Amino acid sequence: MDTTMTMSMLPTLVLAQGPVPELVPGITLFHYLAVSGIMFVLGLIGFLTRRNLIVMFLCTELMFQAAGIALIAFGRFHLNHTGEAFVIFVLTVAAAEAALALALVVLLFRRKETLDGSVWTSMKG
Amino acid sequence: MMMDQMMSSLSPSFAPVWSLALSGGGGGGGEGGSALGVLASLKEVPLSAMVWLIPGLPLLGALLAGLCAVLKVRSKLPAWLMVLCLAGSFAVTFWMYQQVAATGGSTFAVVHLFDWINFNWAPGKAFVANFSLYVDPLTCLWMLFVTGLAACIALYASEYMSHDVGPGYCRFFFAFGLFVFSMACLVMGDNLLLLYLGWEGVGLCSYLLIGYFYQKPSAVAAAKKAFILNRIGDLGLALAIMLIFVKFGTIEYAKLWPMLTQYLQMAAAGQFDQIPTSVQLIAVLLTLAAFGKSAQLPLYVWLPDAMEGPTPVSALIHAATMVTAGVYLIARTLPLFQISVAPLAGLEGTWFGFVSQISALEIVAYGGGLTALLAATIGMAQFDIKRIMAYSTVSQLGFMFAGLGVLASYGAAFHVFTHAFFKATLFLACGAVMHGFAGQLDLRKLSGVMWMKGWLIVGLAMLVGCLNLAGVPFTAGYFSKDVILAEAFSVGHFRPLAWILLFTALLTAYYTFRVFFRVFVGPKHYEPGDELHAHDDHGHDHGHGDKHDHGHDAKGHDAKAHFHPHPPGWAINTVLALLAIASIAAAFAYPTYFVKGLVDTSTAQVAAGAAGHTHVGGATIFGYDPHKAMYYISGIVGAVGIITAFFLHYLGRRTAATSAADNLNLGALQRAAQNKWYVDEFYNFTIRLPLKVLSHIFHMLDKLVVDGLVNLAGLLPRAGGAGLRPSQSGVLHGYAVAMAAGIGVLGLVALLALR
């Protein structure tokens, strides 16, 4: 890697080597975080662009999933299992949220016969 | 010379009167002696508190009149009460004069009633202005003719106002009494603030009395005009009082004179540069006040309009007493004028540089002189006899101020004294005509009134008045005007003023006899005025409210046919006779030095060398000594005026309406004089109009800008709220995107900041 001109303004992207050992050769914490970041952003974009309520909730689930990856990655790279324990809790929350949200979606669907999010604009200022 | 001996030998009986006069004369004669004159030898003498009756009685009369109004008295009771009170007051004044005369001049008495304003503005120092009277010969002179005339005119008014018996009557006499009380406070006040109280008091009463016929909008406007113009004058007086107090620490005459001695000595020694200009400025402020009250040049416009009021009011207030207040003020504070040589020196460098060298007395003299000339010219061209008399008053006042200006304080006082009597006679005569001919005042519609039955006394009184006013030799007017003219000619640098005064005397003689020849002599002819209906059946009084609107032409026309003038009653005739005799008697005051004795033994006495007036003995007219020459010159001038009037208005008169004067086509000059040289319009245009515009601007400014800002403060939150409202659109996605973007930006900021 040639030492390109690093813009002083841009943050330097240095991988967190340091004391955290590599569980798996060649794969560093950053890899996982990058993947979870991208997945999280995809979920976010999905949530922002899609108008179907259910798909929006699906995207939130996607974001939960992405967070889960990051959690586990951190946990494992620190060789302890708090990450995983935490994912389980994330899981419960996701399940609860899914249940409720979907019940709501059904209700909303019943009310307006459509799943389009932008129909509901009564809560305006 | 010959006349002096003759007169003085005639009446030795008035011992006390003469004693003062002689001593006064003597004292006067010795004016050349000490530089301070009377001021140096002023000594206080005790005087009984009885003197308080002089202002007290008129006030009592006023309160009684007020009581009658409350009790709805419908008889002439208030009139008789008022006459009684004023007569009492005159008696006490005469007694006071006796007391003062006995003390032999240059004395003063202070009679204290109660503390009015005295607050101490610093430890040990107080601003003292109490209700107390200051009695000295000048006061006696003034009060004599004020109370005397007031009593006569009250009697006259009792009959003149008879058609208004009831609430109007009481209101009239309440204001009348209050007026005499205020005049007494003004003249007898021992400090300038009490003078100020009297000053504004007479202003108020003239407002109430001019506006007596409050149904007529013109009367209300005239009253308002009079009060406001007086108020402008009062402003000058207030500032003068403040300046005097800050300078001398007191405004009481008794304490003021000793403080002036220092400056008078400087003036006498001619070191005028040592006198601080602020002290000299006082005189100018006092002049502004005097000109405001006595209707002189800049502020004279209110007096002719004041004729809207009933005639007794015009006679008393606007001829004899109130308008002389200005003259009294300057006479009383003459020492201040004598030390004021270059009051406006401060304006040296500015465009008004030329003013910086004029002394206060010159301002007074030339102010008076020019007013006299202007008023005389306007008087000549008017047709309403009361307006003519009003302008003649303004003109004569101009004479008085000129007299004061040339330091003939004795001459001015004497002219005030005589003028009060004969001008009151003239006004009352005109009033009688107006009363008898249903408000007719136009000299083109009346002629030969004197020869009508019952009108002889009025005619004779008018004749006496005119003779005095015109300055026919051996009349009182002649003597008093003569002193002023002589003094004017005898002082070197007042020569142009003297010639103006002489020319004005000519005009005065002309317009006086123009009135006399047009109205009182010649073929009998009359047309009733507009106040027609109530007059002929003056028995019962029906609501005078609607009487004044002039809409009833139809009814008026036939009433005009069988109208016959009703001659004045006994009250008017007695008063006219009395005043005519008084005017003649006033002439005797000259040789007996009656007035000279009073004036020269008071602070109004002229100290030698005052204000640079080197008594130029040498100035002569055509080589003769001015005093002696004046006897003849003014006599000739008077005669010329009368003769021209005789030819133009008596011989040249064909019918009542036209006279030879009409075909003297002076054209534009004539019309301009008739319209009072458009002075009213000029004032309206240069002062009242811009002020109106200015106040409208202020009003708009106040409403739009100042209020606008306040409303703006109310508007901003609402506008802000409306601006932010769309952000809460209710669209879910909108919120979500905002949140995401928010996270992104926050992160960015944190990133840049943390690094």
Next chain:
Amino acid sequence: MDTLINPFLFYGLCVLGAVGVLVALPRQKIAGFAIGVLIGAAALAAFFVVLGRQAVKDGAGLPNFHFYIFSAVALFSALRVITHPRPIYAALWFILTIVSSCGLYLVLQAEFLAFALVIVYGGAILITYMFVIMLASDGPSEDAVEAMTEYDRVSREPVIATFAGFLVLAVLASFMAGGASTLKANPRMAATDDPMAQMAPKVEKTLREAGLLAEGEKLVKRPKIEGGGPEVKQQLALDATLDETGGLQILSADGRTVRTLAEKDWPEALRLSDAQRVGFELIERNPGAIEIAGVILLMAMLGAVVLARKKVELDEQAKLEAMARARAESELGREAEFVQPATGGDN
């Protein structure tokens, strides 16, 4: 530490990815999904290549392909979840994401969670989604099979959304990369935290059975709670002590010398599997949390029931009215054409 990836390159890739996603999103007119995917994939590939070369440069041998495959599949399916116009397929793609991310977990040897997620997420949650999608969507009627509801076909303000998304990504990445280095590494599991240390007697017994402990040797023990008073020390179970390398410390019989038994040669019984560790972690470290998780689930159930029930009640009322109407008509004697009350909800 040299820079992992040139910042310009990284941000360039982010932008490229954003454009890819943008194009891939469902759109009114041209369905540029394919192209979008290609661009996105290219960006991802380039990213992974760089990461890979980085690993190779560090001499870690061939890069572990498993990670790259699983993450590529996960990301692609995630992209499909948000870009697929039909919700059903979006859900299915989501299941694929779940499975591939479990793959990632396996790479990290977190097998318990991998399978838990597949079972719970894939099995339960996504099935409810399917159920609701079926219930709530009108379902393609015969004539217009392809008639997708308008709100599915068109995405909403894609440009701003993608831009916001990738701004967040760039920021997160910078944090991760930049900030991560400043993270203080969590010190090795404090000796007392390791589950092994807490089961001192059991460990001693297994070591003796495995014949690794010589006669008289004992584990070096330490009181569980630091700093407790003297009386506290006795009755608490003593912990085995682990040195910093993770090996057990054994006290020689004479109590003077201490030798450590490296982890490598621990007997099989001592090795805890990942599930055990997670279980241990849950129970020992945050028992309260589990209780609360249970309560949350209970509340969710209650909520769902309440929401659902109200619907029924509404219908009850509607049904009554319908019957009343029907009866009225029949009393009028007209031949009432019996109208089947509207199935499902009325509005």
Next chain:
Amino acid sequence: MLLLLILLPLAAAILVPFLGKRQVWGVALLGTLLPLIAGMVIWLSLGIDWRSSNGDISSLNQTIPWMPDLGVTIRLGLDSVSGLLVLLTLILGPIMVLCSKTAITERVRTYYGWILVLQAAMTGVFCARDLIFFYICFEFTLIPMFVLISLYGSTNRKAAAIKFFLYTFTGSIIALAGLVYIAWFHASKTGTWSFDLDVMKTAARSMPASTQWWLFLALMLGFAVKVPLFPLHTWLPLAHTEAPTAGSVVLAGVLLKLGTYAIYALAIPMLPAGAILFTPLLAVLAIIGFVAIGLVCWVQTDVKKLVAYSSVAHLGVCMLGMFALNPTGLQGSILYMINHGLSTGALFLLIGMMYERHHTRSMLEIGGLAKRMPIWATFMVFFAMASVGLPGLNGFVSEFMCLFGAWQASDTWLGSHFVAGTPGYLGPWYAVIAGVGMVVGAMYTLLMVGKVVWGPLKLPHDDHGHGHGDSHGGHDAAHAGSLPADLTGREIITLLPLAGLCLFLGLYPKPVLQAIDQSTQSTHKLILDARQTVRALEGGPIIPPMPASNNAAPADGAEMENAR
């Protein structure tokens, strides 16, 4: 004893809602008369020689601990100035009740209830010696006034009430901020929180001149709105024209005096350096208010608006006098507060009586009432003359003293040959321009009197006969019984005491002047001390504060020594 003055009207106010419609007026009258009698008792029987220390009467002080831990106690006490103003309030109380007997026919209970509350609040302000109690009462006067204007006013009363409330309220909030800062400053220095005004005064005076400048600005913003000083006056004409008769009487009579009293009792003694620094600006504003607003009066067509603007002008003179900062000016301005209360209050009463009969205030529609209402006309001319400042009536004494104070207060008079100058920042030119204002005053007052009183009789078109025209315009019109054309006995009784006082104060102001003399002298001393700090601030030459006290003839070069 003082608490009694405050509690009596409050008690009546509480009692009023439970009474029948007819007794309400009686109880209200009682609720205001009793405190007046009590006030008289305090003033006369205690034979107070107001000339004690600075006019304070310790015998009346009352302290009631309220929130001890916060250092908040209710302290009541009177000095000569506040004593006079309390008397003015107590006098106007019964007059308010008397004059609204026929004017207010609906919602009578609330009306009198709020009037009594207002009365209590105003008395409270003048008796308060503690900041918190002062501020509470100061603010509490707003609410009743708001209710009175918004419920009982005429046409657009709502806007007027709201503007009045908000404008004054924001102002006094700023003032509160300043006052609390002083209390905090004191607490930070001495550690104990005390809101006692006297303690705060000494503490505030020790502040450096620059902070005093800021604090004085804050206080002035609050109090100047109430006074109203020129730029902050726009609420007054609106509030006055819309207020019911009693409302505008008390608004002009006492509420405006709250502002001037607050400045005199709080702002100047607390921040003398600030006062000195602000004198030129405030004097100019006062003069603009006097002359410019005077001209604005001249073009008004609504009588009540004219009188409202005129009270802005009059209070301009009062402020000019006060900011002359010399005993003459101060005494003049205090006397002015009382005189203005009497004469303008009476003018509003008269306009109210005219409005009750003819339901119009526009001078274009009505005129020449002297014919129909002679008694009313006499009172109108009398009070117009009092307000224009005719000597012999009360207006003159105070107006002349204010102008003279302004004239006197300038260092030019400290020259050698001047005897009666006081150090100060105004000067002759201020008095001259203010004098022009006096002429303008005469113009607009006579315009009003000329139009309304004199001139041919002109009645509004639909007004037939005796003033009981149908109730158009404000719903408070007296359509109950028909009022006789001229004034009834009750109305004359409301006017007579005011007329009497005007005449008495005009002819014999000595007792009042001596009463307030001590208080103004002590304030003047404060100003002189503060001159040192201000001079030091400006780096100017330290001018000895007092000219030679000897009253000898104007010896040249009279030496100066601090005559303290």
